Amino acid sequence: MSITVERINKYFGSFQALRDISLEIPDGKLIGLLGPSGSGKTTLLRVIAGLENAESGRVLFHGQDVTPLHVRERRVGFVFQHYALFRHMTVAQNIAFGLEVMPRKDRPNAAEIRKRVGELLEMVQLSHLADRFPAQLSGGQKQRIALARALAMKPQILLLDEPFGALDAKVRKDLRRWLRALHDELHFTSVFVTHDQEEALELSDQVVVMSAGKIEQVDDPRSLYAQPESRFVFDFLGHVNVFEGALQGQRLAQGEGWVELPEQATGDTVQLYLRPHEVRLQDEPASHAHLPLRIESISLIGAEVRLELAPCGWQSEEPWEVGISHAEFNRWQPQRGDRCYAVPDVGHLFNREGQPPHTLSWVGR
Amino acid sequence: MKQYKSSLRVGERPWTKWLLIGTALTLTLLILVIPLVLIFAQALSGGVGTAWENLTDEYTLHAIGLTLFVAALTVPINLVFGVFLAWLVTRFEFPGRKALITLIDIPFAVSPVVAGLLYLLLYGSNGWLGSWLADHDVQLMFAWPGIVMVTVFVTCPFVARELIPLMQQQGSEEEEAGVILGASGWQLFRRVTLPNIQWALIYGVVLTNARAVGEFGAVSVVAGNIRGQTNTLPLHVELLYQDYNVVGAFVSASLLAGIALLTLLIKGIVEWRQSSQRSPEINPSEVR
Numbered sequence: 001m002s003i004t005v006e007r008i009n010k011y012f013g014s015f016q017a018l019r020d021i022s023l024e025i026p027d028g029k030l031i032g033l034l035g036p037s038g039s040g041k042t043t044l045l046r047v048i049a050g051l052e053n054a055e056s057g058r059v060l061f062h063g064q065d066v067t068p069l070h071v072r073e074r075r076v077g078f079v080f081q082h083y084a085l086f087r088h089m090t091v092a093q094n095i096a097f098g099l100e101v102m103p104r105k106d107r108p109n110a111a112e113i114r115k116r117v118g119e120l121l122e123m124v125q126l127s128h129l130a131d132r133f134p135a136q137l138s139g140g141q142k143q144r145i146a147l148a149r150a151l152a153m154k155p156q157i158l159l160l161d162e163p164f165g166a167l168d169a170k171v172r173k174d175l176r177r178w179l180r181a182l183h184d185e186l187h188f189t190s191v192f193v194t195h196d197q198e199e200a201l202e203l204s205d206q207v208v209v210m211s212a213g214k215i216e217q218v219d220d221p222r223s224l225y226a227q228p229e230s231r232f233v234f235d236f237l238g239h240v241n242v243f244e245g246a247l248q249g250q251r252l253a254q255g256e257g258w259v260e261l262p263e264q265a266t267g268d269t270v271q272l273y274l275r276p277h278e279v280r281l282q283d284e285p286a287s288h289a290h291l292p293l294r295i296e297s298i299s300l301i302g303a304e305v306r307l308e309l310a311p312c313g314w315q316s317e318e319p320w321e322v323g324i325s326h327a328e329f330n331r332w333q334p335q336r337g338d339r340c341y342a343v344p345d346v347g348h349l350f351n352r353e354g355q356p357p358h359t360l361s362w363v364g365r
Numbered sequence: 366m367k368q369y370k371s372s373l374r375v376g377e378r379p380w381t382k383w384l385l386i387g388t389a390l391t392l393t394l395l396i397l398v399i400p401l402v403l404i405f406a407q408a409l410s411g412g413v414g415t416a417w418e419n420l421t422d423e424y425t426l427h428a429i430g431l432t433l434f435v436a437a438l439t440v441p442i443n444l445v446f447g448v449f450l451a452w453l454v455t456r457f458e459f460p461g462r463k464a465l466i467t468l469i470d471i472p473f474a475v476s477p478v479v480a481g482l483l484y485l486l487l488y489g490s491n492g493w494l495g496s497w498l499a500d501h502d503v504q505l506m507f508a509w510p511g512i513v514m515v516t517v518f519v520t521c522p523f524v525a526r527e528l529i530p531l532m533q534q535q536g537s538e539e540e541e542a543g544v545i546l547g548a549s550g551w552q553l554f555r556r557v558t559l560p561n562i563q564w565a566l567i568y569g570v571v572l573t574n575a576r577a578v579g580e581f582g583a584v585s586v587v588a589g590n591i592r593g594q595t596n597t598l599p600l601h602v603e604l605l606y607q608d609y610n611v612v613g614a615f616v617s618a619s620l621l622a623g624i625a626l627l628t629l630l631i632k633g634i635v636e637w638r639q640s641s642q643r644s645p646e647i648n649p650s651e652v653r
Contacts, residue, residue: 051541071544078545084538088560098546101556153546 001062001156001189002027003048008057010043010213017043018054019213025191025206027062030183032204033193036236040213041193042161048191049159050074061157077150077188081162083142085134091145092117092130098153120148123182140171147179151186158183160192164199176203197237201225209233229356234273234348241274241320241342243291247351256313259344260288262362267351272360276323278346281307281334288362291342293320295334305329312339404622407615419613420620427593428601429620431509432578435597439516439577444570446517447524452558455532456540466529469522477519481586484515507589512597515583520576524569531565564639568632575628579621 003025010018017040025031033041046052048059050071058067066074085094099113108116121127124144134142143163150158163179164172180203183190194200200207201221209216209224209232217229228234245254247270250261259272285292293309296319304323311320320342324332334340348357409416419425454466472480488495488505498505505511543557559566581599588595590604598617606614 049545051545071541072547072549075547076545078542080538080542082538084542086539086542086557086560097543097548097556101543101546101548101552149542149546 003157003189003191004058004060004063005044005048006058006060008044008047008054008059010040010047010052010054017213018047021057021213021215023208023215023218025189027189028187029205030180030190030203031192032200032207033191033210034195034197034200034207034236035210035216036195038212039210041195041208041210044210045159045161045191045193048157049076049078051078075153075155075157077153077155077158079143079146079150079158079160079163081165083134083139083146085142085146085149087134090131090133091126091137092121094134094145095120095149095152097149116152120152123151124148138171139167140175143167143175144178147182156188158188158190160190162193162195164196165194172199179203201237209236211236227356227359228348231271231273231350234357239276239321241276241279241322242316242318243272243274243314244269244316245272245314246270254314257291257311258289259291259347261349262288262360265349265351265358270349270351272344273348273350273357274342274344274346276306276321278344279320279322280343280345281322281324281340282343283340285341286343289341289343291344293340293342295336295338295340298334298336300326300329307334309340309342401622404615404619407611408619410615411612415612416616419610419616422613424593424596425601425613425617428596428598428617431512431596432598435509435512435516436574436577438513439520440570440574442517443521443524443573444566446521447528447569447573448562448566450525451528451532455529456537469525469529472519472522477515477580477582477584478586480518481515481583484511484518484583484587488514506587507591507595509595511587512584512595515587516577516580519580519583520573523573523576524566527565527569527572528562531562535561564635568635568639571628571631571635575625578624 003023005021005023005025008018008021009016019040021040021044023044033044035041043052047054050059050066050069054067058065060066061074086097089097095117096113099108099116102108107113117130118127121130124147126141126144126148129137129141129145134145137145147163160179164175167175176199179190179192192203201224204221206218207221207224208218211232217224217233219227224233225237228237234240243252243254243257243259245252245257245259247265247267250264252259252261252270252272281293291314292312294312295307296310297308299306299308305326305328307322307324309320309322322342345361345363347360347362349360350357450465450469454462485506486492488498488511490496490499490504490506492506495506505514539557539561540553543553548556579599580597581603584597585600585603588597588600590596590600592604596604598621602614602617602621605617
């Protein structure tokens with residue numbers, strides 16, 4: 001079932017939580033709503049579920065306007081961040097709840113309910129916990145029961161609010177993989193909220209990046225990382241090195257630092273955004289860039305050696321970060337305090353306010 | 366090996382400790398235990414027979430009946446009111462919500478006598494609403510409806526006060542989960558909300574009942590002490606005492622004391638249940 005969100009505005013008092021949000025979620029996709037806290041992602045999810053009423057705008061399921069429908073009638077599955085299991089009911093009773101509160105004429109009989117609960121417990125691999133109470137379960141188990149409970153009604157839409165937020169890293173990874181498998185098997189349309197970039201990029205077919213109540217960008221994970229459309233998305237997805245300067249002809253300069261752009265550009269104050277893997281470090285400045293840096297710290301853990309660098313003779317709001325391979329690190333053997341020069345291969349130029357960046361390449365020059 | 370004196374925690378010097386414990390015990394004995402024992406001792410001072418005679422006295426029986434009747438009306442009214450109020454202030458955001466939470470405490474802050482006088486002023490035959498009611502042949506003051514009204518007023522915070530912190534702490538997520546799963550309002554209340562608040566609710570009801578049975582000040586203003594008509598048990602105690610019927614007064618008083626002890630017992634059990642609720646024992650489940 002596809003979900004369409006049309007021009008949703010939502011206020012909490014005078015605070016505008018959602019600003020004119022429109023979004024199209026195709027049938028059967030797994031969508032991640034990603035953003036920092038306060039960006040409105042949970043509010044949007046709750047508006048889709050019907051737990052919050054928007055001041056204006058519409059929500060459509062499969063082309064049908066569900067805005068006037070009560071939560072109860074929207075028939076979506078919802079998984080809460082803190083599980084929201086009924087604490088006085090056993091696991092089996094929790095899962096059966098949705099079936100047991102159905103109007104008498106639609107309600108399956110006791111034997112059928114029991115059978116369905118059994119199947120769901122098997123699906124989440126927790127059949128042995130049927131008679132436990134929520135307080136006796138671990139976080140990961142609780143979340144799986146919450147999922148089973150949400151799926152008992154066979155919803156065609158599953159909404160998850162930070163489903164893995166309260167779990168430790170290992171359990172998180174397991175559950176993530178498991179949710180993806182479940183989604184692929186059952187073919188419902190899922191929307192999940194997260195503030196974890198890695199989680200969003202790994203799990204989703206499409207990622208919706210939100211900030212301050214607005215959608216910044218909707219894209220598949222690969223394009224999102226490779227071609228961010230705004231400064232915010234750039235900053236939010238992974239580290240970025242920024243060189244801000246004034247443009248004089250093709251030269252972008254600030255203090256002792258300068259970069260010769262490969263093509264003509266306009267703008268007064270412009271920023272060059274560089275991903276850590278788009279920058280090389282050398283002992284000598286290159287012909288097209290003079291960006292002196294001092295090595296501040298060296299982190300050896302991981303697939304790459306990560307160097308944190310401070311600009312020399314020019315300014316940057318945040319320290320620069322560049323990754324080099326272990327092989328290169330062993331050859332070069334840099335020390336803390338050493339001076340080196342950054343050489344950009346590819347960069348993203350922001351020279352017009354509110355416009356996507358212009359990607360530049362120095363490779364092959 | 367060198368011997369070290371075992372170190373003491375703050376305030377744990379033996380004489381301080383025992384002085385404090387001794388003081389507390391003496392005060393408890395003087396203020397609570399001795400008076401309580403004396404009530405029963407006085408009631409039985411004339412022998413069991415006399416006590417029984419006093420207990421089965423026509424007016425005493427009427428007072429007991431009226432008191433129970435008032436409690437039987439007050440408790441359900443405040444049960445519904447308290448749940449409604451707690452639900453309102455913990456599940457909804459609206460202007461004046463904080464003010465309402467403060468207002469709930471007014472009956473605690475105001476002297477019951479003042480409450481009684483206010484009701485008399487408002488609903489008495491010379492009062493603003495009372496004169497209109499009198500024209501329509503409705504008498505509230507100096508009759509049982511007046512007693513119920515002031516008792517409801519005096520006891521209305523108990524249930525809400527017990528529920529509000531608990532419901533705030535539990536939040537509304539479980540209810541939201543229930544609605545999403547398709548539960549109707551009533552199903553939600555009966556199957557999700559009520560089981561979560563039941564012990565706090567029972568606790569609130571027990572306190573409401575204790576206060577409803579024992580209320581003196583407000584009731585004495587609006588009841589008018591008509592023997593055999595508007596005399597509740599606490600008023601009856603005073604009346605008997607003023608009649609120099611000490612044994613009779615103490616027999617009635619011992620009934621009230623008995624109710625108090627019973628309240629404490631139930632309170633203890635409920636508190637124990639509440640604390641053990643966090644690790645619920647395994648019940649045989651309906652669905653397996």
